[in-house]
Amino acid sequence: MRIDEFLSEAKTVAIFGHVRPDGDCVGSTTGIYNYIKDNYPTIQADLFLENFPDSYKILRGANDARSAWTAECNGGKPYDLAFLMDTPSFERVGANGAECIKSAKKTINIDHHISNPLNLCTLNLVEPEASSASEVLYVNLDKAKISRDTASSLYLGIVHDTGAFKYSCTGKRTMQVVGDLIEAGVDFAKIVNETYYTRTYKQTHITGYAMQQCKLGLGGKVVYSYITPEDMERFGVTPVELSTVIDTIREVGGTEVALLLYPVNGKYKISLRSNYFVDVNAIAKEFGGGGHTRAAGGDTSDAPEVAIEKILKLIEKQL
16 A cells, blocks of 8 residues: 555656556556546646557546656646656656656656666565566555556556566466456456557558568577668658567567567667577667566667677577
């Protein structure tokens, strides 16, 4: 109940996730936003999120999100409480929120990244073994106060970070939490179908292109591909629309690691996934990133071919 204790003392609350929000980021941030709206109606709650897939807007509160914090927010005053969701460092805070969080009177970090230093906020609820920040949030809320809207947000977050319960981060507690959320009235089929399994027409085309271009390395243990700025312009896509391509590439049979590079802000984002034993978090750290043992990312200024060669050498050391 520690979250409720913090909320009971706050009049203004800011909520932030990480750069390039994924399902768990949007699910956990809208989850705590809805929880506050349902149970603490006198609190001024402001949600800040960078651009995210339109399909996530089936969640209540998603349309309330502001794209960036500015010094004029909250009348130019520090917030009483700031939440940092699914984010393991201030460098990864999205929506220009790092300064806002640092200036808030009290702060709460809810996360599951193994790279989290455990000291970012006043209260740090961090569980590297959890499937998602949404799962961590759920177990720290008052279950009697969780509405269907809050449950829907948390369900979406868990679905996306577990790959619809396929990834090894899915545990017994994860499924117990999912059962509770379904009992709360979540339309689980709609959330899975409309936000996880479906793609836009443009996403389908660029995913197909990335698959067509993919190659095998290290004796078939690694599958990799990359997308150039010219490719993105030709297919008319943005980085937000490329976030799920890596999950399709990893479906290539017989591989242990999947690797995708694509342009973001003048660099190449590195997305890494592994199935059973390669620690991709350790590899991502070599490129200023991190994440989880089986899913991680970083970025590089190298040309894709050069970066891929470096990454393959790092992977080879673990095979």
